[in-house]
Amino acid sequence: MPIPMPAFPGRPRPLLALGCLFATGFLAAPALAADNPxxxxxxxxxxxMAVEENRIDLxxxxxxxxxxxxxxxxxxxxEKSQLADIxxxxxxxxxxxxPAADCRVTAAAVELGGHMEAHGEDDHDDHHDHDEDHHDHGGHEQGKTTHREYDVSQQLECGRIGASQEFTSALMDRFQAMEELTVEWVSPSGQGSARLTPSTRTFTVNE
Known part of the structure; x- marks a missing residue:
């Protein structure tokens, strides 16, 4: 049975398809815990991932x-050039x-969003001097904390995806600050998950 792909103005199809799949219970509740702040x-x-024949929605x-x-x-x-490159x-x-690297991107959308949290003066270490308080340490600034996240959707076309298909991800090669990547997939025949690390970058989807 084909995976439904509803069309909504302004929303990428991959994002919607996966949202419908995961929201309707293809994955167990613990897998959705990462959606909380x-x-x-x-x-x-x-x-x-949603896998169907030779198409993957991410x-x-x-x-x-x-x-x-x-x-x-x-x-x-x-910094602006760096974000544009990303x-x-x-x-x-x-x-x-x-492994044959035969997947290609047919649609994609990238969003960088987030929020600022204000803090009172008592939240800061009194031992920091005035100059040090004005420096940004990994997104933390005087009086506020920045939490920004990337939300990316992609639709891929690949060569025919067979049973027990092995996949690799280039994310950890490109972004070395990423220590762990949780992968969750669903296909017409089942679902599963894997955890990738810098030393384990492949996983198998049982179609």
Whole structure:
């Protein structure tokens, strides 16, 4: 039975397809726990996949720190250029592929969002001097904390995906601050998950 792909203006099809699949219970409730605000953890990211024949729909979520090394608004020309390079990579590079590297991106959308949290003066260490308080340490600034995240959707076309198909991900090669990537997948015949690390970058989807 084909995976439904509803069309809504302004929303990428991969994001919607996966949202419908996971929201309707294809994955168990614990797998959805990463959707809560406490899931923002540097070094960790999440990738969801819907596999059908030779098409893969993907949703990727990660703290911006894992990709850019900072979470504040880009201030310098170098930071703005870095974010532009990250966007281009996410829009054009398959987040997963087969060992034959025969997957290609047919649609993609990248969003960088987040929020600022205000803090009172008592939240700061009194031992920090005035100059040090004005420096940004991994997205933490005087009086506020920045939490920004990337939300990426991709639709891929691959060579025919067979039973027990092995995949690799280029995310950890490109973004070395990523220490762990949780992968969750669903297909017409089942579901599963895997945890990728810098030393384990392949996983198998049982079609």
């Amino acid at each position: 406490g899931a923002h953890e540097h070094g960790h990211a999440r990738l969801q 949703m990727f979520n990660s703290p911006a720190f894992n990709l850019a090394g900072f979470e504040h608004e880009a201030r310098t020309g170098g 966007n281009r990579w996410l829009e054009t590079t398959p987040l997963v592929s087969t």
